[in-house]
Structure formats: C-alpha cells, structure tokens
Amino acid sequence: MIAVDGLDEQDLADCARTGEGTRGPLAALAAAASPLRIRPGGPSEPAPALATLVTGTTVAHTGVATEQPFDPERPESRSTWYAEAMATPSLFTAARQAGLRTAALQWPATAGGDIDLCLPLVEDLRRYRNRWDMAERTSSPRMVADHLAPRREMGVQLSQAVPDELVSEIAVEALARDRIDLLAVRLSGLGIARRAAGLDAPAATRALRDAAEEIEAILSAFSPGPEDRVLLVPGRRLVPAALLVHPNAVLAEEGLVRTEGTRLKDFRVLVWPDGPRGVVHVRRGQGTAVRDLALEALTGLAAHSRLQLRTVDDGVGATAETDVVAVLEGTSGTVFGLSATRRPLVEGDDPYYAGPRAVSDPSAPAVALAQGPGLPPAGVEGSWADLGVTLAASMGLTLPGATAAGMCPGAGADGTGTHASAPVVESS
Template identity: 25%
Template sequence: MSRLTDHLIVISFDCLSSLDFPMLEELPHFQEILQKGSYCKNVETIYPSVTYPCHATIVTGNYPKKHGVINNTLLQPGKNSPDWYWHRHHIKGTTLYDEAKKAGMTTAAFLWPVTAKADIDYNMPEIFANRPWHHQIAVSLRNGSPLHQLEMNRRFGHIRKGLSQPELDDFVLESTVQTIKMKKPNLLLVHFTDLDTQRHYNGFSSKEALSAIRRHDTRLGRIINALKESGIYEHSTIVALGDHSALDESKAVKPNVLLRENGLITVNNQGKVLDWKVYCKSCDGSAYIYVKDKLNSSILKTTRELLDRLVSDSNNGIEKVLTGEEAGMKGADDQAAFMIEAAQGYYFKEGLEGDYIDTITPEDVKEKRYTLASHGYSPEKENYTTILMMAGKGIRSNAILPSMHLVDEGPTFAHLLGISLGNTDGQIIKELLTV
C-alpha cells in the first residue's frame, strides 16, 4: 500500500465539541486548517465517551469492547484513586503506532493515553504517580523513552507545575515542537487536556473553557510553524480532533450508597470495602454495574429490581438501564451485568458514604470532590458530537463530511501512512483523501 503522506501529525484537543465549531472558524490557525483541508463537524463518539477508551479507539479503529479499554480506570472497588488504563498491554490487537513502527517509520507520542511501555521511539506517556512512594518524573521515565524525556524535562521542565493546567499543556507543546525539529517523526500523536480540565471545573461554556480554546489555537499555530521551520510542512498531514464533548451537571449520583444499604457491598468501620456482590463502576455520565457472581440469579434479580425502581423516578438521576448485552451492542463492556445512563444534569460517582445524591456546591468543586461538567454519556445524547479536521498532504481541499464515527479515524489515518490496522469496526473515509 502506498503512503499518501510522509508525516502524520495527530493533535487531540480533549473535550473539543461540535458546539465549538463556530468559534474555531474565527480563530486563525484552526481557520487555516478548515480553509485548506477537509473536516467533519459531526463525529459520533463511543460509549462510554471517556478519554482513555476514546483514544484507544482513535488508534485502533475499534469499539471499547473489542480493544479492551472499557473505561478510564480499572475496577478496584473502594479504592480512593483507582489505577488507570495507562499501559499499552491493555489494548487488544494492533495500533496505529505499532504498525507505523513495523513499517520502519519514526514514531513519537506526548501524553497520548494508554501508551505506557509502548514501543514508540520518543514516548512521554500519560501516567501519574498513584502511590505515596512514587515520584512523577521517575514513573514517566520508567514507562516511556527515558533519554528523550530527560532532555525535554531539562529544556522545558521549568514550565510545568505538576499536573495543573494550562502549564502542563504548555510543557507538552514545547516538547512537541522540539521533537518535530529534532526528530521529524513520521507519526506524531499529541494529547492536550487544557480544555477538558477547564470544562470539568468551570463548566462547559465558561470563560475559562473559551480561553483554553484560544490557547489551543496558539498551540496549533506553534506546531504548524515547527513543521514549516523543519522543512517538512509540505510533506505533512495535520489532524486536529476531539474525542468527546461534555455536558454540564449539578448533581452527583452515588449508586454504591444504595448497594451498600442493600447489603451488596460490605465495608469495615473505616469505610474500606471488605467484600462486594454488586459494584457501580463510574464512567461519569454513565456507569457499569458489575455483579461478582453473574451466575447468581437471585443477586441479578435483586439488582435489576433496584435499578428499575430508581429509573422509574426521574429525580433519581438515571435515564436508562441497559443489560450487559445491550451495552455490548453499543460497543461498551458486555461483561458488566448492567449499564446505567445518567439523566441530563447528573453524573455518577463511586462513593459509598453519605446521601445517594449530592447537590454540587462551589466548595465541592474547589476541593475537586465533584465537577461542573463531565463526559462518559451515551453518544446518542443531543449536541454531544465532536470534530475532525485534516489538512496537508493526502487530504482533499474543501471536502465536508456530514457525519462519521470515531472508529473511522484509525483506519483513515493508517491509510494515509500506507499501513493497515486489519479488520476494524471503523472504515476508511476516502471522501477526505486525495486517493
């Protein structure tokens, strides 16, 4: 298969929504991509629409059920800070960066989810110190490319303030620009989370979120300039995309409180989970309901009756209950017994204490107990699509696709690089390509 481009630069602006499109049209660097290339402003995301499953989908062309990254965090009942799906081994099957590396291309990734320990030439994985005895830099070095990360930290580490935004994205930007100039990778994956953070803690349409979009435009411009300064701009394809949208919420729903009250979760005096028969695993706007013994028909019946009672009253914050099989048909984890979808204005937490529903206060948000906007909701929610825009080598000018799916992105990117992801859930969108 012949390559349509020499350098594929994929920039993920986490939580970029179709609703942002009118603003992007007015910003100079997004405008440059839109006017020069092709786009779809109605990309349907996956279920559950959270960051790690979305990014695994982008590089595999598959739904979560198939690629295996079915949530952001692992099922670890009662753990205050569960581990995330950080590592490459969580993804079943091949990826865009695996196939590019096999084809002899140079690969690079900056804070791209699920890339810890991946075979990427210049890799700064998204992973954080999740144990009291862990140090952030050591954890990053151990799970990525140590020498390259040390060089980026030496040059730009002063910019970063832990994981806080916008400083983290500014550090990632400088590392990306430097890597383009030094290494000229054939495949570059970069993940910016500034907008996602601002929407979580300030609300979807907050001034902080709008400021983040303007910062993203500046970041996009810096990357475009780096390609020009490196002499590879004419041989490059630039992709700017979102992974999901977000919805404002004002109430946090804690189904585990009711599961505990019904004797389905057992805790000690300190609130630590000793055992569980049923557990609600949050995906923010949706949640999996796992039953430890799925052959126990009595537990399944009890759980279903409890969920049906909750969904019958809209004040309980649950819009819909799916069986595991129905969730699997939408691409989610079919090993869950059930999946629940939050009603507008609600999202799910895994807390075991207090009330079943908490009204979110400014103090909650300040202390980062709760957020003001989240994702994870069904892609069928209204005004919940995201965006894909592409320009440069191999991309048609002024092709506007009315709609597509997140699973289509991986196969399309692979086609640009002259490689294949094999039998995927998505398809190559040839309407965007010159061939």
C-alpha cells in the first residue's frame, strides 16, 4: 500500500506514461489496476484520511483528528505520530494477530505500535535530544537493527536526509531482505512542495518526478505476482489557495481563546485547521453556554466569509482533551489559519504567514488504484473507511472497530461492473 500526498488522478496518468514507449511498473499498474472512487467528504488531510483507511471508521473514532499534532505542548495530544493515540484497532493490529509480517514507513500514528518494521519519522524534537535519538526511540527494534544502525555507523545525517528518499530506499532494502505480508508506505514530499510553493512551481514539478521515481522503485522491488495486492492511494486534489480565514480571532474576541502576543496560550474553544476546513474543538468539561457562545460567534463569521458551519454529532473524544462540535467549510481554495491574529493571504513571503499556496479540495473525489485477488473491479466507490474495510476483507482480515460497510457499486455502475463516471488512468 503506497499513499502519496498531493498526487491526483491526472498525475497518475502523467506518471504512467514513460518515455520512448518503455513500460515501467507504474505504467503496468495503471493499465491493470481498477480505479476505485473515494467519494467527496470525510477528512481531506493525509494523516486523518490514512487513519480512517486503516481502521475502517470515521475520523471521530480513530483518535487522529488532525494533520498536525493537536496542542503540541501536551504529549498526550500528539496523535499524528504515536500509535497509542489510535482509539480503534488498525489493519496493522489485525495483520499481526493473524501472524502476518508488517511494515509501516512514514505512516501516521504508528510510532510504538506492534509493527515488525516501523519507521514513523516522528517530528517531535521537544522530547528527544536529536534526530537520531528520535528516530531510534520511535522506530521498531528490527528497523533500528537492520536499517537505521548501519546508516548511523556510515555517518548519515538524518537532518539532511530527504524523508521520501530514505523511506523508499529502506522499503526497497526491506523487500529484498525478507517477506513482508503488509507494507504501508507514505510519501509526503509532493504534497509538501505543492502546498508550500504552488501547484506549478519548479519545486512541485521536481517533487512529482521524484515521487514517480520512488513509486517505481518500490513497485520494482515488490514485483507483484498474481497472488499479491497493490493499492496506490492518492490524496484529494489540491487547488490554489484563494481565501484565508482566521476563526480563532473571533473566538478570542469572545474570551474563548487566550493569546500571548501572536501565540495561542490557552483556550476553551479552538478551531483547528484541517486544510480547507476548520474543526471546532471544545475542551471537555465546558458547559453548553460556552458551546453556544462559540457557535453563535462562528455563525456570524460564516455569514460574512462564504463559509458554512455544520454541527457534528459524533465528535466526542476526538482528541484526549476535546470534543468536536462543528466544522467550518469554505468554498474551494479556502485556507483556515490557526492564529488568533487576522492576517491577509498575500503573495510572496509574509513574516506572519507565507502559505500554503495550495490546499486540498474536500469536494473533489480521489481515485485509488487497486490490483490483486479480493480487491473490487472498477465501478465501486466509498469513503476512506470503506476502502479500508474492503482491503482488510481481501486479506481475510476483519477490522474490529470498523463502522463502514466497504466499497460498493457507484450510482453510475452498469451491469458489467464498469462505472460511467469513474475516470480510468490510461498509459502509453
């Protein structure tokens, strides 16, 4: 399973076309695999989406509610990286219980999990002396012994290593060394480059080329046969950032957020950015009057900023300390800021805000490529959670905390199992 942040359907088609008619493994996958449609809605940022994928349940039940760790001053809130924050058993747990050998590289919420080869690439320097200390203490013992220790002895500087290059290099090594029954790899460089620099920037073009090379390397090392499964998972389409909204400035005016200069100090209610959405967190123990005050203030903001405020019924326990009561949703290109200080969306580098230049579009579907026994044909669709249930079932596994039913035929499916609106990736 390869998840690529920032990759969309057109990228898949472009990457599958190799020069001079050569058919690489990515082109072969694109030609043979079934496109599975991930419906609009649900989490649009990578970490929450991938958490729902490997648990088969909604983001309100996974324990990973945000892309960046919520309230990073508090260790218990670092759900983006640590497996202990997962509130629902994952596909890795089910695979290990079935006696399968597992590996997770740069996959969210896996540090400290029961995974044979685990390289989470945690970014939590407050708790560790340096990057090597951080990598070795959060990776699995076998990962350290087989792949990290030799690199440290050779003098590799992790602070200078490109994460995706390291991840793909180790994935190729691991596949050559031993059998792995479940390998999950996340490549994040393309999404980072496109968000920071813009969709058509030279850095984004290079990042797409690098991502294609890394996918090719992993697929070549895996060399899937008829009994193997491959799932290539892109993210939501990215669009140029067009509107920057600071809902926490409104909450600060109501006394619900306290600041120290431009820094957030404490809060009773806080809107946490999820790319094109703002997720309204209320600290547990606050009364209904606080929630009502926050929703009233945000309703006023929504009316003047082309936003919609949607209440949430199942957001209890979204993080260790907060419940989610509502979500602010903007039109395509809306970006939500965390700061309680209003700043405009400007071109160039602003000392307070210099990005992102692109943001995911939650109204856009995504198209995953699936190949192998038990995986469905073209024409099915569902949520990230449905895809996880379907993947587990193809492996003969059950996700005990799943709330989704699995992928199902889409509204445009015909009698042959094809889908009238499901885009097909073509390759030359």
